[in-house]
Amino acid sequence: MTVPNPSQSQMPKGKDVAKVAVGGKTQGRIVWEQFRKHHIALVGLVVLLLMYVAAAFAGFLAPYGMNEYRRTPVSAFMPPTTIHWTDPETGRLTRPFVYEFVSERDPVTRQRVYVENTDGARYPIQFFVRRPNQTYRILGIWQSDLRLFGVEDPARVFLWGTNSLGKDLFTRILYGGQVSLTIGVLAVWVSLTLGLTFGVIAGFYGGLVDDFFMRLVEVLDAIPGLFLLIVLATLLKDPRNPLAQLFGLQMTSAQTFLMIVMVLGFVSWGGLARTIRSLVLSLREMDYAQAAKALGASEGRVMFRHLLPATASYVMVILTLAIPGFILTEVGLSFLGLGPSELDSASWGLLLRDATARGVSIQFVPWLLIPGIPIFIAVLCWNLVGDGLRDAFDPKKRR
Amino acid sequence: MLPYIIRRFFHLIPTFLGATLLAFLISQLVPGDFVTQRALEPNVRQETIDRMRAQFGLDQPVLVQYVRWMGSLVQGDLGMSFSSNQPVMNVIRRPIQNSLYLVLFATILLWLMAIPLGVFSAVRQYTFGDQAVSAVSYFGLAIPNFFFAQVLVLGLFLFRGFTRETFGYSSLLFPVAGMTSNGWENFTPWHQFWDIMWHMIIPGFVIATASIAGFTRVLRGQMIEYLGSDFIRTARAKGLGNRSITYKHALRPAIIPFIAGIGALLPSLIGGAGLVEIVMAWPGITPRLLDAIQRQDIYVVLGFLVISSLLLMIGNLISDLLLAVADPRIRYG
Secondary structure: OOOOOHHHHOOOOHHHHHHHHHOOOOHHHHHHHHHHOOHHHHHHHHHHHHHHHHHHOHHHHOOOOOOOOOOOOOOOOOOOOOOEEEOOOOOOEEEEEEEOEEEEEOOOOOOEEEEEOOOOOEEEOEEEEEOOOOOEEEOOOEEEOEEEEEOOOOOOOOOOOEOOOOOEHHHHHHHHHHHHHHHHHHHHHHHHHHHHHHHHHHHHHOHHHHHHHHHHHHHHHHOOHHHHHHHHHHHHHOOOOHHHHHHOOOOOHHHHHHHHHHHHHHHHOHHHHHHHHHHHHHHOOOHHHHHHHHOOOOHHHHHHHHHHHHOHHHHHHHHHHHHHHHHHHHHHHHHOOOOOOOOOOOOHHHHHHHHHOOOOOOOOOHHHHOOHHHHHHHHHHHHHHHHHHHHHHOHHHOO | OHHHHHHHHHHHHHHHHHHHHHHHHHHOOOOOOHHHHHHOOOOOOHHHHHHHHHHHOOOOOHHHHHHHHHHHHHOOOOOEEOOOOEEHHHHHHHHHHHHHHHHHHHHHHHHHHHHHHHHHHHHOOOOHHHHHHHHHHHHHHHOOHHHHHHHHHHHHHHHHHHHHHHOOOOOOOOOOOOOOOOOHHHOOHHHHHHHHHHHHHHHHHHHHHHHHHHHHHHHHHHHHHHHOOHHHHHHHHHOOOHHHHHHHHHHHHHOHHHHHHHHHHHHHHHHHHHHHHHHOOOOOHHHHHHHHHHOOOHHHHHHHHHHHHHHHHHHHHHHHHHHHHHOOOOOOO
């Protein structure tokens, strides 16, 4: 049995002492270092970044325009295109190519089926194609017609099949990310603004003001959220509603988008306001808040400069964990057809709506369910990032 | 106890008034009123329209209308449905019942699945099984309810294709749409009951999965905390068996927050049920609500909002009372 060396176990070495004294880290730095050790959360963050970049550059990554489709030859409900990697004659690896498809009727089920025209020409997949008649804008600023990949007419490449009109699902899913990935992030800010403001005011003033806001939260809580959302979204979308007529609004897709953001935020600020209120209730009795008051700081200054920042770490975690909820709600609303309309956007929920449309038998068109996968991934990753942040902020879980 | 119940009950009244006022104000966003639609019919004269407006009080200020509507609401009268010309109560009763069946079934299913899972991961902390449970619950958290339902429906169809080819068995394993089979009216009551249960399995399972994740995670944390506490050590020292310690001593206090959570669970379950109802063609609240909004049948919409929020508040009240019964530490004097 060895006796531990006293100089090692009891006394910290001089070097370490200096390090502790000098190494003052900012809160953000500590949190980031903790977060980096959380590997799964880090993976979530990277995947999310990739998804957002893909949505932003949807025009470049997608081979077709969002609403591009051709009536002839018909391409409705076309299954994902097979890409051939090997030469069918020699069996050797070759440049990836596709064949043209011809539509036929299945003699038994009378379903339309697409058959590869293997006798016809091969159409190699080309990279960095220019399509001058299909331009797009990236982030609404840079106009371009360069596409990552494509094939020459008349062949077409539908990586994930097509919908009932023959629009390319891969393209629409990329564009759909622009709606589904951003609405949640924006709605969180609306909910945050309302929740923080009302929560701080209620907690700071107490008494009647507090009672009023807390009863308001209870009232909002008393109506099932989904029903409130459905009713609000439908009625506000109607161009004949009194509010729209008052302001002469005819909702464009962008306005519907904003409306959904507002409605989502409006319905959901209650919980946040309640927690912030209880935090502020204890914070306002703290010495530093009393000191600020004694030094003559105005009420607004005490509330928003001294009390609110103290809730920041908590709010950040709540915020991150609220985003996936908002994404799910938006997707659900779009699934009911209450989101931005079909023509201007392609929310993932709206794409999934096609799969339960009347006259669609899902077993024949299973690829219509693909838009659910990015929803799942996005929500999963936001949850992972949120959990990682929560652990990173929690001093008890420091590693 | 009784004074507590009564006080809690009276506490609900202002909230209920507020909720109905909010619902009523929102209903004012509906373009025009139902008489506007009548006015478009060529054989209706202007006098008739004015008379109808006066009769229904539509020419009065909003607040007066609200008070009138509230007055009849208190007497249990929710008004008339314009589109089907029946009392609103008759129109909304069935859908609300159907939704409640589904939500109740889902809640039971949730408890049946989540409690064993939570206990399992707490007892086998950090094992492969524990990690598998937490991974699966992350999946349940992230998958949209309606998408999961769609995937299950597809899975059932694919499975039917498989059984048809291998065994020649060509009906679906579970029903994928609706609440009853054909000819349900002629079944015996017992058979009717089983038929509905049979139809509830897929949608109920889907709704339950959404809440399993949170439930299991919290139960696991609670269980771990209690299993490490002093009274468990005492119980072990007395020589109690593992089973008795886990299920009698640790699980009982650990389950208390969930009893309180039933009330909070209801809105999310009702909401979560909504989209699944659409996918599975369940004749519940949400499909009828969407329908009523499209027809601008304001009183039906209001009826749904009011009755569902009433149910919600009663659910909260019941869970508070259950909590007071289950947890002797809670004072309700």
